[in-house]
Amino acid sequence: GTLTEGGMEVVGVNTHHPAQLGAAGDNWVVQLAALVERTAKSRHPIADAICLFASSSGRVDFPEVTRVQEKEGYGIECFLGDRHVMIGSRTWMSAAGLLDGEELVKEVESERGGCTTVCVCVERRLVGTIMLADPVRTDAANLVHSLGRLGVKVMLVSGDNKETCEYIGHQVGIPRDEIFSNVLPRDKAHVIALLQDKGFKVAMVGDGINDSVALAQANVGIALGRGADVALEAADVVLVRNELSAILTAMDLSRCIVRRIKLNYCWAMGYNLIVLPLAAGALYPSTRVALPPAVAGLCMA
Template sequence: MTMGKPEVADVLLAPETKLDAEQLLALAGSLEKGSEHPLAQAVVAEAKRRGLKLKTPDDFHALPGFGVEGKVDDQKVLLGNKRLMVENQIDISSIDDQVVKLTENGKTPMILCVDGQVAGLLATTDAIKPHAKENILHLKKMGLEVVMLTGDNSNTAKTVARQLGIDRVVSEVLPSGKVDEIERIKQSGHCVAMVGDGINDAPALAGADVGIALGSGTDVAMEASDITLVGSDIKAVVESIELSKATMSKIRQNLFWAFIYNIVGIPIAAGVLYPAYGILLQPVFAAAAMSLSSVSVVGNSLLLNRYTKVNS
């Protein structure tokens, strides 16, 4: 729903840290060098923009749905959401109010911890994709229910959903939680199409009836999906659904054209009309009918090209 190109908007220090803003950002950027997540790329890009020297982390681990961890200059560094800090029993009470304010403003905060002590946080923002709201409305008009599944905090997710006109939001879910939610929807009798582009979306893409990966996403997401779209425009999702419906319609029409010549021609060739009307189907006409059957099917299928041109 968003551009997928977040930018660092805030770098805030915890009262108890001895680091300055650039040191904090350098630590975060060094740690995130090992990740291909969009938030990681935003941190690295901001560090490079400020001309900071980044180091290669040791013992790096990506923790899907939580954040990342590793060692930078023999310091154990954690960078991620509030759940990661709780999981590691890190006291973040000194910056908790700042985290709440940032999330209320629709930003995504990432908390940095060094050797078991909170050092500060970075907050990112990501613009909504152009025409995303119109495309969501189009999906609704097609009779589809749109649900947002995200690992982002509740306030950020609700802010984005409100701007897009999405009524149902499931936020702060781990990758496994997305799969569970998809299973619940499937068990209620619905067919589920999942659209995603990140590492955290891969399990859900694989678990949906139809997984749709955006071409700008990660390799893992594209490998787990059934359909990979070129680019990252949400409009392509709408068009792919419309095109699939048009294709199914053509298949049904082609079945008609494939059988109608035989249904009509075989009885006539067998002489069913001969006693009453003296009509027989000559071999040359039978061959022509079979050719027309093939031509009708091919010609009708080629009409799909008109659809792609109209919607391109």
């Protein structure tokens, strides 16, 4: 959402074992996912995209969704009637042993193309996958290049999978060794803390709920104007324009202000060291020359 447009949309749906729920077609996979997301009251962009896509499709009657648990950074676990349901990332499903070799290869290939894959599992079997895409911002590559020219090291820290992160990193010019993928929200702050321990001054740019802790941890937290309220609260700088180029403007402005402060400080110190002693009569003992009281008072004003 920071390097991309932030408008995720469903670009594909695959159905596996449709008889699992006694229905056929891709629609029930999306409708099931949307029902769970709505029940969990998720505010994640992926949830919004799935619900929007489902609203344009035919409704499907499902049993009541109960015992909803949101797994931070992974997905949602619940029960559909008496059936156990898991909806979330490929990493989560793979770690739980729910993807076989062929299914895993398919999901990885989709993610290498820049898609984010949401897996839908019922009774510990994969019943469907939803592919979502979020195009890279047109000014993202220029931002990374410009920051590099300024001597700023750019890193990508994301909760997305490795393949998607590397695809986006390649698009904008971030090397693979500067990409951290599958990072949980709480671990983003840990990555920043490690960089700070090495002596780096870290600026974090984010716009989502999952970025709030990292924004607070960074030396400078920068939030985009359209970001979540909690991100705006945690950030030190809020960019009114929802454009990445505004980061360069903010940096240039801040550096200009710091230079002006230093210049004013040097001017004030020079003035105080030279003019104030003269006004106080520092030369009078040796030269018997003193400034007129009116001039001395003006110098001290």
